[in-house]
Amino acid sequence: xxxxxxxxxxxxxxxxxxxxxxxxxxxxxxxxxxxxxxxxxxxxxxxxxxxxxxxxxxxxxxxxxxxxxxxxxxxxxxxxxxxxxxxxxxxxxxxxxxxxxxxxxxxxxxxxxxxxxxxxxxxxxxxxxxxxxxxxxxxxxxxxxxxxxxxxxxxxxxxxxxxxxxxxxxxxxxxxxxxxxxxxxxxxxxxxxxxxxxxxxxxxxxxxxxxxxxxxxxxxxxxxxxxxxxxxxxxxxxxxxx
Numbered sequence: 278x279x280x281x282x283x284x285x286x287x288x289x290x291x292x293x294x295x296x297x298x299x300x301x302x303x304x305x306x307x308x309x310x311x312x313x314x315x316x317x318x319x320x321x322x323x324x325x326x327x328x329x330x331x332x333x334x335x336x337x338x339x340x341x342x343x344x345x346x347x348x349x350x351x352x353x354x355x356x357x358x359x360x361x362x363x364x365x366x367x368x369x370x371x372x373x374x375x376x377x378x379x380x381x382x383x384x385x386x387x388x389x390x391x392x393x394x395x396x397x398x399x400x401x402x403x404x405x406x407x408x409x410x411x412x413x414x415x416x417x418x419x420x421x422x423x424x425x426x427x428x429x430x431x432x433x434x435x436x437x438x439x440x441x442x443x444x445x446x447x448x449x450x451x452x453x454x455x456x457x458x459x460x461x462x463x464x465x466x467x468x469x470x471x472x473x474x475x476x477x478x479x480x481x482x483x484x485x486x487x488x489x490x491x492x493x494x495x496x497x498x499x500x501x502x503x504x505x506x507x508x509x510x511x512x513x514x515x516x517x518x519x
Contacts, residue, residue: 290410297403304396335376341369360411442500
């Protein structure tokens with residue numbers, strides 16, 4: 278399940294990382310002996326870099342590009358995979374600092390690297406930003422609950438009523454349920470339920486709710502219409518997975 282913080286961090290990470298990457302393409306990346314020509318700009322290097330990767334060890338750093346592209350595409354759905362691709366992209370792009378020589382594809386010669394320009398640093402910063410952002414996003418995605426129809430499923434005590442719903446047993450924004458922890462935030466969609474018995478049969482109570490923090494109750498509250506609180510047997514389509 279994605280929390281509000283998760284979504285915000287993912288969006289900010291993508292905007293900054295992609296922005297730095299695009300900006301790097303407009304700048305010179307490095308200089309070689311006697312030349313800082315336009316063909317060393319980011320656009321040219323991305324366009325011709327795959328060939329350079331085959332021709333020289335330093336050129337292998339070009340393959341950080343498809344790694345970061347993959348990380349961007351995975352961040353929102355698979356932050357852990359995005360973190361791995363970002364780590365590989367960052368390490369590979371940073372390894373260019375260890376190189377002293379590189380093949381000049383246009384001149385078909387190998388020459389010394391004499392200077393690193395702003396284009397390279399922006400490119401490296403794009404990788405690093407993605408690594409940090411994907412790590413934070415991955416941490417925010419951990420310890421979350423499974424969902425039914427895009428709502429978390431939360432067992433509550435319906436005897437703990439207040440004016441608008443059920444008070445949850447925490448004043449913090451983390452609700453612990455056994456080994457699992459739920460990150461709470463306003464307008465969090467949920468299905469709240471509890472065990473109930475009818476004629477010696479289990480017939481659980483359940484209702485769709487929205488979780489908000491109530492300053493009046495000094496607690497997080499699962500808010501719902503009490504008329505909608507029903508036993509599962511009373512519904513045409515049960516809310517819970519049985």
